Amino acid sequence: MNTTEIKEWLREVEHPAKGDKNIAELGMIENIEIVDGKVAVTLAFEKHRDPLAEYLIGSTKATIIRHAGPGTQVEVKTVIRNEAPKKKPGLDLGFEELENVKHVIGIASGKGGVGKSTVSVNLAVALARLGYKVGLADADVYGPSVPKMTATEAEMPDAFQEGEKEVIMPLEKYGVKWMSIGYFAKPEQALIWRGPMACNALKQMILQVRWGELDFLLIDMPPGTGDIHISLVHDIPLEGAVIVSTPQDVALADVEKGVNMFRNESVKKPIFGLVENMAWFTPAEHPDERYYIFGQGGRLRMAEKYQIPLLGQIPIVQSIREGGDNGEPAALSSRPDGLAFIALAEKLAETLK
Numbered sequence: 410m411n412t413t414e415i416k417e418w419l420r421e422v423e424h425p426a427k428g429d430k431n432i433a434e435l436g437m438i439e440n441i442e443i444v445d446g447k448v449a450v451t452l453a454f455e456k457h458r459d460p461l462a463e464y465l466i467g468s469t470k471a472t473i474i475r476h477a478g479p480g481t482q483v484e485v486k487t488v489i490r491n492e493a494p495k496k497k498p499g500l501d502l503g504f505e506e507l508e509n510v511k512h513v514i515g516i517a518s519g520k521g522g523v524g525k526s527t528v529s530v531n532l533a534v535a536l537a538r539l540g541y542k543v544g545l546a547d548a549d550v551y552g553p554s555v556p557k558m559t560a561t562e563a564e565m566p567d568a569f570q571e572g573e574k575e576v577i578m579p580l581e582k583y584g585v586k587w588m589s590i591g592y593f594a595k596p597e598q599a600l601i602w603r604g605p606m607a608c609n610a611l612k613q614m615i616l617q618v619r620w621g622e623l624d625f626l627l628i629d630m631p632p633g634t635g636d637i638h639i640s641l642v643h644d645i646p647l648e649g650a651v652i653v654s655t656p657q658d659v660a661l662a663d664v665e666k667g668v669n670m671f672r673n674e675s676v677k678k679p680i681f682g683l684v685e686n687m688a689w690f691t692p693a694e695h696p697d698e699r700y701y702i703f704g705q706g707g708r709l710r711m712a713e714k715y716q717i718p719l720l721g722q723i724p725i726v727q728s729i730r731e732g733g734d735n736g737e738p739a740a741l742s743s744r745p746d747g748l749a750f751i752a753l754a755e756k757l758a759e760t761l762k
């Protein structure tokens with residue numbers, strides 16, 4: 410017995426749903442092997458659930474045994490091929506899910522580490538505390554932080570098919586609707602996403618989510634000012650942006666890049682204002698003291714040079730960092746740092762009235 414012979418025998422196995430053509434002429438024999446006297450045949454099917462698969466597997470076995478003699482060991486494996494490729498999600502997404510969202514606002518920063526995500530999460534919570542309906546899409550594909558900052562890492566958003574489209578339900582906590590790429594990808598996976606793939610992923614996190622009725626949808630944008638941002642501001646109906654920075658001059662140089670990005674000819678989106686994070690340090694035991702450890706001149710120069718209003722100032726305090734680490738945003742509290750976020754939220758809401 411050799412594989413050519415076996416292939417000949419298998420011409421007797423006919424597919425009843427294909428005009429009685431046999432599995433050899435239908436090209437369904439993917440592979441035949443004989444190992445230690447055992448025959449292993451792999452049959453290829455076009456569909457996941459060919460209703461005749463079991464019948465064809467049995468018939469293949471029986472035919473080989475009939476020719477090779479009783480006691481012949483036969484194993485039949487199956488593979489699926491030529492399945493119509495699934496439509497890539499995230500490509501042709503419309504704006505339907507944003508129809509009932511009043512303001513879509515990007516939270517941007519010229520570089521990472523200035524507290525953009527901290528400000529986004531706390532601003533969302535603060536707006537909710539003021540009674541607004543708020544959602545936050547964590548579009549920071551390179552370092553999603555919403556799951557950790559809201560202690561929802563263990564949760565998985567529901568998703569369902571609606572016609573051609575897959576819809577994702579946001580999670581709800583602290584009165585805010587949250588969505589993050591972090592719920593779907595492990596941190597090390599997120600890092601390998603490049604260019605178009607990252608763009609599609611983050612568009613899904615915004616356009617495929619059933620946000621429902623919202624006053625504000627905040628988009629925590631990836632840090633920096635690369636291609637991904639240009640693509641994002643083109644593909645998402647952003648109304649405008651809020652820029653987060655720290656007071657150091659170096660950080661301000663990066664703010665300039667961010668400002669130029671939004672004011673670029675091809676983008677032209679308004680900048681609603683600047684949030685100065687880590688504006689001063691207040692020791693926990695002396696709540697009335699303010700130490701301007703990073704200086705104070707920067708924001709004034711910024712305001713003058715670019716005519717960008719200052720929307721808020723957030724102190725650098727341990728409770729904000731701790732709130733981020735243990736998933737209880739500082740904006741939930743009535744401490745001075747919590748109130749700083751409330752003041753920021755009030756100012757933003759007023760600006761957008």
Ligand code: ADP
Nearest residue numbers: 521522523524525526527724725726729730733
């Ligand atoms: P970005 O999103 O800009 O990369 P993050 O929001 O992740 O920055 O903040 C970076 C780190 O700084 C986090 O550990 C965060 O808890 C801490 N942090 C941010 N803002 C403050 C603040 N005002 N006071 C104390 N810690 C802060």
